[in-house]
Amino acid sequence: MKRTHWCGELRREHVGLEVVVNGWVHALRKVGRIVFLVVRDRSGLVQAVVTPKNPNYSLVSELSLESVVAIKGVVRLRPPNQVNPEMPTGEIEIDVKEVQVLNPAKPLPLPIFDKELMKTTSETFRLKYRYLDLRRFEMLRNLTVRAKFITALREFFNANGFIEVETPYLARSTPEGARDFLVPSRLYPGKFYSLTQSPQLFKQLLMIAGFERYYQVARCFRDEDPRADRQPEFTQFDVEMSFVTAEDVMNIVEEAMRYAFKKVFNVDLENPFPKIKYREAMDKYGIDKPDLRFELFLETVTEHVRGLIPLREGDVARALRFNFSEELTKNVEGLIKEIIPSDGKVKYVYVLRGSNDVVTNEVGLAGDLIKVFNLGIGEGLVVTSGEYIKASEAIGNLRNSLGKLLGLADKNTYKFAWVVDFPLFELDEEGRLTSMHHPFTSPKLEEIPKLDTNPLEVTAQAYDLILNGYEVGGGSIRINKRELQEKILAILGLSKDEMLDRYGFLLEALEYGAPPHGGIALGLDRLVAIALGYDNIREVIAFPKTKEMTDPMTGAPSKPPEEYLREIKWIKVLTD
RNA sequence: GCCGCGGUAGUAUAGCCCGGCCCAGUAUGCGGGCCUGUCGAGCCCGUGACCCGGGUUCAAAUCCCGGCCGCGGCGCCA
Known part of the structure; x- marks a missing residue:
């Protein structure tokens, strides 16, 4: 039959x-x-x-x-x-x-076609029987939409003269950035490959090779703690182009987004996407990926609260005020406590004024703050204080989540924007300069002289694509001259020997006719998840890992047999 | 590494605050039965569970401590 x-x-x-x-x-x-x-x-x-x-x-x-x-x-x-x-x-x-x-089938452990029960079924259990979970029409739809979205992007980039090229996943470790997943080399005991965090260097080398326009659906691997919107392995739609400016890259990516969203979701996106300067974003929203679906701005209130809140030299106070409905008081309070870090670097006060009572974490201050800010009934106020970036980020992060909780963000709106003019460098915990984007990002050429005098004030030719409060893409114009690349690496603290050891191949390549080039990496999982209305990218990944980086279905990670460890010349295993 | 929340039949959930009325209720599933137009079929009968370890107590699903697991977040994520 x-x-x-x-x-x-x-x-x-x-x-x-x-x-x-x-x-x-x-x-x-x-x-x-x-x-x-x-x-x-x-x-x-x-x-x-x-x-x-x-x-x-x-x-x-x-x-x-x-x-x-x-x-x-x-x-x-x-x-x-x-x-x-x-x-x-x-x-x-x-x-x-x-x-x-x-x-014939045995009774299923998972009530996959009982919508009510599945709504509350624990995700671990769904992941343990993922092949059954995927029988649900919802999951079939998610993965089908994902496939259509990728297809639409391929269509668009193919039609625009891009060549799809695969690059290695097993590559050389470059210690910057996120932790690498290491793969022991059997033939070279004691040496390791690392799984690529992104195809960054390879795509630059493809530009040097003269491919001019490249794209790839690339798996990326980063050994950092997962989140709802982060997995240890995730997919980027990776793009690189030669002889272009930042504007050119942004334009073509916008077009690609408009094409794919129209084709797959029948949604017309704004044209053009708004652009926000990094500093403006930090000032108005406190975050470099603001949710622009609602208007709610931060204020700097250092002078208003001086004398009320203890401020160290150089500290600023930043405030967010908002209206809330009283039945959400507990949720708002919970969100504030959850999101603002309690590591001592940022201090915060919140005052939620209800009709009968005031909910606050600083009873002694609440009255004064209500007076100073003229806080009405049904209004909430959060003030953070500390170093500008930390105080802003804490409250900016809160702003994005609050938008969802208070219903300020319309679920059916897709608000794309570009964040531009990022600083080239930032300071790490130890006060050292690190790349904000990555070390191959070009500074604005006219600002090169400032590299020696005020490196922190140098602007990068970098741009992030944001959507509804998520970063869904990031890219830059790259450095295409050896001299400048060496200078940047030196500023980042690499010795000549370290540079040559880690990036010698790139530095040499830059001398053999490297065209000006730039590109972007789009976070495919996030784009599809957001478009379908999920906060959680696991819903659009066939076989994701849990938050603890395990796979309940296969039991990964697992302990390899002793003989295998011996064969790859890696038998010493330290636990803890 | 840290903070918060959670873990009760195959699944989901009630009970937990305020210990005894709980050999744990309900829905769904599963097994059996009735029913010739159902479609979330219906009705009847049955089946099956307190995450692990320790403690408090006459008595623990319930209180305390530790662990494991999960989710959300913070740190981290060039």
Whole structure:
């Protein structure tokens, strides 16, 4: 019995046809002596009917849910009063002639087609039986949409003269940035590959190779703690172009987004996307990836609170005020406590003025703050104090989450924007200069002289693409001259020897006719997740890891057998 | 590494604050039965659980301590 039709495509026009469908037993309803069997495949559902006259009657009536079957039968119209308007195939049903049970199924551990129960089923459990979880139409849709989105981007970039090139995942470790996943080298005991954090250097080398326009759907690996929007391995849609300015890159990426969003979601995006300067973003929103779906601005209130809140030399105070409805008081308070770091670097006060009471973490201050800020009933105020960036980020982060909690952010709006004019460097915990983007980012050429005098004031030719409070892309114009690249690496504290050891291949390549070039990496998981309305990228990844970086299904990570460790010359394992 | 929340049948949830009325209730699933037009089928009967370890107490699902696991966040994420 060979499949002739998909379940979900059968319609009135197929009436009278003998068809064969394959699929899973989605539902089995025995009403009196009639058995209604709903068969499911990727395309949808169709009802089949068996009565006691049918030689397959007992076989069908004893089927278990989710068994795999092949059904041969004749499509017929349902009696007029039995049409199910909720079902695309609801006008017809299959009068069963022959049934093959290809594989009976045991009862499922996961109630996959009980929407109510699945809403609350723990994610660990879904991940343990991910192959069942993925049978749900919602997951099928998510991954289908993801595939369509990738296809749309490929179409767009192919049509614009880009070449898709694969680059290695096993590469040389470069200690900057995130922690690497290391892979021991069997042939060179004591040496390791690292899984690429991104194709950054390879794509630059492709530009030097003269490919001019490249893209790739690239897996990236970073050994840092996951979050709802971060996984240890994730997918970037990676793009690089030669002979372009930052504007050129941003323009083509905007076009790509407009094309893909229209094609896949039928959404018209703004044209052009707004651009915000980094400093303006920090000042107005306190964060470099503000959610622009709502207007709510930070204020600098250092002078208003001087004398009330203890300020160290150079500290600033930043404030966010907002209206909230009283039943959310607890949630707002919880959010503030959760988001603002309690590491002592930032101090914070909040005052939530209800109609009968005031909720605050500083009883002694609340009265004064209400007076100073003229805080009305139903208004909340959060003041952070400390070093400008820290105080701003703490409250900016809060702003993005508060927008969701207070319903300020419209779920059906996609608010893209570019954040530009990032500083080239920032200071790390130890007060050393580090690259804000990465060490291959070009400074604005006219600011090169400032590299020696005020490196922190040098602006990068870098740009982030943001969407609804998430960073969904980041890129820059790269350095294409050896001299400048060496200078940057030197400023970052690398000795000549270290430079040559780690980046010698790049530095040399820059001398053999490296064109000006730049590009971007788009966070594909985030883009698709946000477009579908999820905060959690695991919903658009077929087999994601948990927050603790495990896979409950396969049991990864696992302990390799001793012989294997011996073979790869890596038998010393330190635990803890 | 840190903070918060959580862990009760296959799944989900009630009970936990305020210990005894709980050999743990409910929904769904599963097993059996009834029903010839169901489609979240319906009705009847049955089945099955307190994360692990220690402590307090006459008595622990409930209180305390430790652990494990998960989710969210902070740090981290060039």
